[in-house]
Amino acid sequence: MKDAPAAGSVTITVDDRELQVPEGITVAAAVLGHAHAGRTYIHPVDNSPRAPYCLMGVCFECLMEINGEPDVQSCLISVEEGMIIKRQLQHEEVN
Amino acid sequence: MFIKKIMQPKPTEHEIIVAGGGISGAAVAYGLAKKGHKVTMIDAPTETNKASRTNVGLLWCQSKFAHLPDYAKWGFHSCRLFPELTKELEEVSGVEIPVNYTGGLIACLGDDEFNTRQDYIGKLKEELGEYNGSMIDRAELERKLPKVPFGPEVTGAAWCEEDGIVEPLALLRAYLVGFERAGGIIKNTLIHDVQPVGGGYRVITEDGPMDCERLVLAAGLANRRLAQFAIADLPVSADKGQVLLVERMPYVMPIPMLGVTQTFGGTIIIGFRHEFVGHDTRIIPEDIATEGKWAIRVWPELGRQRLIRAWSGLRVMPDDKQAIYSKLPGHPNATIINTHSAVTLAAVHTRYIPDFIINEDLPELAQGMTLKRFGYTC
Numbered sequence: 169m170k171d172a173p174a175a176g177s178v179t180i181t182v183d184d185r186e187l188q189v190p191e192g193i194t195v196a197a198a199v200l201g202h203a204h205a206g207r208t209y210i211h212p213v214d215n216s217p218r219a220p221y222c223l224m225g226v227c228f229e230c231l232m233e234i235n236g237e238p239d240v241q242s243c244l245i246s247v248e249e250g251m252i253i254k255r256q257l258q259h260e261e262v263n
Numbered sequence: 264m265f266i267k268k269i270m271q272p273k274p275t276e277h278e279i280i281v282a283g284g285g286i287s288g289a290a291v292a293y294g295l296a297k298k299g300h301k302v303t304m305i306d307a308p309t310e311t312n313k314a315s316r317t318n319v320g321l322l323w324c325q326s327k328f329a330h331l332p333d334y335a336k337w338g339f340h341s342c343r344l345f346p347e348l349t350k351e352l353e354e355v356s357g358v359e360i361p362v363n364y365t366g367g368l369i370a371c372l373g374d375d376e377f378n379t380r381q382d383y384i385g386k387l388k389e390e391l392g393e394y395n396g397s398m399i400d401r402a403e404l405e406r407k408l409p410k411v412p413f414g415p416e417v418t419g420a421a422w423c424e425e426d427g428i429v430e431p432l433a434l435l436r437a438y439l440v441g442f443e444r445a446g447g448i449i450k451n452t453l454i455h456d457v458q459p460v461g462g463g464y465r466v467i468t469e470d471g472p473m474d475c476e477r478l479v480l481a482a483g484l485a486n487r488r489l490a491q492f493a494i495a496d497l498p499v500s501a502d503k504g505q506v507l508l509v510e511r512m513p514y515v516m517p518i519p520m521l522g523v524t525q526t527f528g529g530t531i532i533i534g535f536r537h538e539f540v541g542h543d544t545r546i547i548p549e550d551i552a553t554e555g556k557w558a559i560r561v562w563p564e565l566g567r568q569r570l571i572r573a574w575s576g577l578r579v580m581p582d583d584k585q586a587i588y589s590k591l592p593g594h595p596n597a598t599i600i601n602t603h604s605a606v607t608l609a610a611v612h613t614r615y616i617p618d619f620i621i622n623e624d625l626p627e628l629a630q631g632m633t634l635k636r637f638g639y640t641c
Contacts, residue, residue, distance in 0.1 A: 211529070212511050212512055212513045212514075212529050213511065213513065213514045213528065213529035228510070228511065228571065239510060239569065
């Protein structure tokens with residue numbers, strides 16, 4: 169079976185790795201399906217590893233740093249050309 | 264060929280029906296089932312539109328009811344029974360119930376607020392005789408919650424070591440599982456009407472009529488509708504709250520604070536409004552803004568965090584604020600329960616109200632909490 173005709177794609181960076189991903193998909197989808205990033209976030213209360221789950225803005229498990237802004241719900245944001253995405257694998261300690 | 268008669272479905276037979284499956288209904292239904300009664304609990308299918316599912320789960324006895332000392336003592340008594348209750352429910356249900364018996368705090372902004380609170384607590388101590396709480400200054404507050412950076416206006420707090428916080432959804436879940444394991448039956452259906460029939464009651468539901476020997480109305484605000492057969496104007500009102508939810512943060516508040524409380528999941532619930540506006544559940548941005556602004560004065564860091572939700576809920580508020588445990592006028596087999604503090608009072612509800620339902624006296628502290636105080640004979 170042939171691949172579907174290439175739709176437009178954009179280049180994003182996930183943890184310093186450049187990726188070509190279809191335009192219009194969400195950051196969560198890109199990180200799961202193209203980056204195969206596994207864990208993307210550490211729960212601030214129990215330190216457990218988390219990853220995008222509900223994909224509809226409800227569960228808050230998909231928080232990542234997007235273009236320098238931390239704790240963004242990545243399932244609600246579409247990829248854009250040049251977007252810089254970082255997994256949040258350490259949470260800030262409150263002193 | 265048979266001619267099919269058009270007729271009402273035959274009523275099913277039940278010993279006790281509890282109308283209402285929130286924390287109040289579940290607390291007494293569980294207590295009744297544990298005593299060996301055959302209990303059917305009916306809960307309306309819409310699970311979200313309920314006070315038991317919109318609250319933060321404070322176990323709270325401090326700083327209230329100086330004018331109703333028995334009610335204040337009733338709350339303290341329940342808080343003292345709570346550790347035993349949650350341990351039992353966890354064992355019976357297998358549901359883990361997050362709970363902190365760490366005391367509770369009410370932050371004060373400025374000297375006037377601190378002094379007003381101090382005066383009230385002094386009065387409460389006098390009324391109750393025993394009161395395990397006091398005012399603490401800012402330094403002491405910072406020692407209790409060292410990871411919460413308080414705003415400059417915070418002068419101190421009211422402190423009570425008998426308060427705490429429980430995860431209310433886990434408490435409710437544990438009650439429901441425990442109830443079913445004790446032989447109770449849960450039916451999710453809407454009750455249209457209740458009618459006295461013979462010495463018992465016919466509960467008309469969406470799924471057909473159900474008859475019972477004894478009836479318990481624990482349906483919160485819906486009690487006003489369901490008790491119509493005995494009382495036209497139940498003195499209970501909807502008390503609207505609107506709350507803000509702040510995104511998860513590292514867990515810094517093991518001791519809950521009134522009005523700005525960190526949940527076990529790490530989110531912060533902000534809210535303190537009491538509004539008597541009927542069943543209007545709209546979120547009004549100007550209203551919730553007052554709550555957010557106050558919370559930022561207490562804990563400025565919250566102003567830099569994201570808000571992720573706002574919601575409203577209707578508290579169930581008896582008109583004199585005190586719980587109602589009563590037989591309905593003229594109906595010794597119909598018991599009504601209405602209280603704003605279903606979480607805090609859950610332990611006394613489970614322990615004492617089942618006996619009252621099956622016609623024993625209320626414990627002494629609660630004997631003034633019947634409908635008699637509103638002028639009814641019951």
